[in-house]
Amino acid sequence: MFGYVRPVLEKLSPEEQDRFQSVYCGLCHALGQEYGPWARLILNYDFTFLALVLMEGEECTASFRCPCKRFCWKTRVEDAPALRLAADDSVILTYWKLRDEVSDRSFWRGLGYRALAFLMRPAYRKAAARQPRFAETTETRLAELREMERSCIPSIDRPADAFASILAAAVSSVEDAARRRILEQMLYHLGRWIYLVDALDDLKEDAASGAYNPLICRFSLRDGALDDDSRARLIATLDHSVNLITSAYLLAERSVWSGVLENIIYFGLPGVGRLVLDGKWNRSETRRCSGAAQEKERMEFRA
Numbered sequence: 001m002f003g004y005v006r007p008v009l010e011k012l013s014p015e016e017q018d019r020f021q022s023v024y025c026g027l028c029h030a031l032g033q034e035y036g037p038w039a040r041l042i043l044n045y046d047f048t049f050l051a052l053v054l055m056e057g058e059e060c061t062a063s064f065r066c067p068c069k070r071f072c073w074k075t076r077v078e079d080a081p082a083l084r085l086a087a088d089d090s091v092i093l094t095y096w097k098l099r100d101e102v103s104d105r106s107f108w109r110g111l112g113y114r115a116l117a118f119l120m121r122p123a124y125r126k127a128a129a130r131q132p133r134f135a136e137t138t139e140t141r142l143a144e145l146r147e148m149e150r151s152c153i154p155s156i157d158r159p160a161d162a163f164a165s166i167l168a169a170a171v172s173s174v175e176d177a178a179r180r181r182i183l184e185q186m187l188y189h190l191g192r193w194i195y196l197v198d199a200l201d202d203l204k205e206d207a208a209s210g211a212y213n214p215l216i217c218r219f220s221l222r223d224g225a226l227d228d229d230s231r232a233r234l235i236a237t238l239d240h241s242v243n244l245i246t247s248a249y250l251l252a253e254r255s256v257w258s259g260v261l262e263n264i265i266y267f268g269l270p271g272v273g274r275l276v277l278d279g280k281w282n283r284s285e286t287r288r289c290s291g292a293a294q295e296k297e298r299m300e301f302r303a
Contacts, residue, residue: 002044002046002194002197002198003044003045003046004045004046004194004197004198004269004272004276005045005046005048005049005190005194005264005268005269005272006045006264006268006272007020007260007263007264007267007268008263008267008268008271011263011267012259012260012263013259016259016260016263018075019256019257019259019260020048020052020260021074021075022061022075022076022077023048023051023052023055023077023083023257024043024045024048025064025066025074025075025076025077026051026059026076026077026078026080026083027043027047027048027051027083027086027087027090028040028043028068028076029064029076029078029083030083030084030086030087031043031087031090031091034084034087034088034126035087035091035123035126035127036123038119039087039090039091039123040068042090042091042094043090044090046194047086047087047089047090048086049190049261049264050085050086050089050167050170050171050187051080051082051083051085051086052082052257052260052261052264053171053183053186053187053252053261054081054082054085054086054171054174054183055077055080055082055255055257056082056255057255057256058256059077059078059080060077060078060079060080061075061076061077061078062075062076062078063075064076084130085131085170085173087127088127088130088131088134089127089131089134089170091120091123091124091126091127092124092127092128092131092134092135092138093138093166094120095117095120095121095123095124095127096138096139096142097142098113098116098117098120099113099117099142100142100146101113102114102117103146104146104149131172131173133169133172133173134166134169134170134172134173137165137166137169137172138166138169141162141163141165141166142162142166144162145159145162145163148162149212150212152212152217153214153217154217154218155214155217155218156196156199156214156215156218156237159195159214160191160192160195160196160214161192163191163192163194163195164187164188164189164190164191164192164195165188165191166191167187167188167190167191167194168184168185168187168188168191170187171183171184171187172184179252182248182249182251182252183248183252185244185247185248186245186248186249186252189241189242189244189245189248190241190245190269192241193238193241193242193245193269193273196214196215196234196237196238196241197238197272197273197276199213199214199215200215200234200276200277201276201281203215203216203221203224203226204223204224204225205224206224207221207222207223207224208224215230215234219233231277234277235277238273239270242265242269242270242273245265245269246265246266249261249262249265
């Protein structure tokens with residue numbers, strides 16, 4: 001979907017790298033097992049993070065030959081409820097994002113998205129039956145977001161809130177009330193951060209095409225360029241979101257997954273934010289910045 005929520009691998013121990021990879025591969029397997037091989041195409045880092053925060057302890061793992069990596073041997077987390085929930089939510093959000101793309105385009109330009117949404121409909125129905133509250137929230141909040149975009153409201157908070165509420169609803173099925181509130185706060189502020197970073201990433205493209213972008217409307221930008229004042233304000237609000245994610249995370253109980261989660265929150269998010277802000281981000285690249293380079297980016301971003 002977005003792919004901004006990822007760890008800095010060089011700052012993880014070998015054991016923690018293996019843990020992260022096992023969850024990533026486990027989510028890929030869960031998508032394929034529950035929804036068919038095509039569903040592996042919607043695998044992304046953001047929902048891997050969701051699976052990580054839902055993990056409660058050590059999970060069973062299994063070795064397998066990866067069909068996507070020349071059948072090399074890998075290890076994946078096997079049959080975890082967190083993976084099934086993340087797979088369900090991945091399908092639901094992807095489906096409604098496709099429907100959103102259809103509504104934003106003319107018939108012919110939206111034909112490809114229309115076809116993909118049609119092909120995904122059986123999988124969506126299955127996922128929505130499992131996660132009805134998340135499906136309902138996603139549909140409602142994306143409709144609200146679409147109306148805001150059509151009205152070109154000069155606010156970054158209202159559309160960011162609409163998207164953030166979707167991610168917060170991803171853990172609505174967690175039974176423990178205290179844990180659910182912590183996770184909702186983490187994911188709400190993560191959703192807000194993702195929405196604003198994505199708007200920043202699309203800034204120049206949206207300015208050229210005339211598409212809605214909350215940053216353009218809020219800061220009255222021309223040519224998709226941030227001036228020093230708007231840049232400082234945006235850094236402050238992104239920093240604030242990361243700080244609130246951290247505050248909520250510190251209330252959660254530690255687990256074997258804490259090292260990976262802390263790496264993503266403390267290093268991954270600020271590092272990606274800085275790369276996007278400086279126009280150096282390329283989500284299609286699998287290459288990571290070195291640990292030292294991204295630590296420098298993180299410190300500069302927070303300065």
